[in-house]
Amino acid sequence: MAHSSSKPNTRSAPVFYVSRKETFSAGHRLVNPKLSEEENWQLFGKCTNPNGHGHNYRVKITLRGKQDPKTAMVMHLSKVKELLKSVLEPLDHKNLHMDIDFFKINMSTTENTARYIWNEMDKVLPNGILYEVKVSSTDNNTFVYRGEVE
Numbered sequence: 081m082a083h084s085s086s087k088p089n090t091r092s093a094p095v096f097y098v099s100r101k102e103t104f105s106a107g108h109r110l111v112n113p114k115l116s117e118e119e120n121w122q123l124f125g126k127c128t129n130p131n132g133h134g135h136n137y138r139v140k141i142t143l144r145g146k147q148d149p150k151t152a153m154v155m156h157l158s159k160v161k162e163l164l165k166s167v168l169e170p171l172d173h174k175n176l177h178m179d180i181d182f183f184k185i186n187m188s189t190t191e192n193t194a195r196y197i198w199n200e201m202d203k204v205l206p207n208g209i210l211y212e213v214k215v216s217s218t219d220n221n222t223f224v225y226r227g228e229v230e
């Protein structure tokens with residue numbers, strides 16, 4: 081009988097990507113404390129406005145994994161929702177660079193916001209299941225972090 085390469089062998093199992101979206105609202109200011117006020121204005125423009133500005137951030141996290149034999153799910157999305165909300169709740173209605181320790185030492189760019197959410201989600205999710213964190217700060221600007229370093 082001919083071997084079909086499209087059929088999975090007995091040891092393989094389907095892999096799924098499962099996503100959940102949440103939002104939070106926060107203020108921030110982009111400022112590099114090592115630079116002068118003038119250099120900050122040159123680099124960041126109105127984003128370095130001393131009194132800050134705000135965003136309605138949209139966050140989408142994606143998990144990658146196989147089905148749990150008991151549930152036929154990668155992970156129950158109500159649990160994912162609960163974990164993501166618990167990670168975002170401390171950021172909501174805060175001034176990121178003043179209220180959140182991580183952003184006192186890492187500038188509150190959306191890249192770093194995605195990295196922060198990755199780090200916090202990775203602590204509470206099962207090991208190795210987190211695939212991607214996507215953060216949109218405006219309709220047109222989206223930032224993706226997959227835990228990669230080079």
Ligand SMILES: [Zn+2]
Nearest residue numbers: 108127133135
């Ligand atoms: Zn901003």
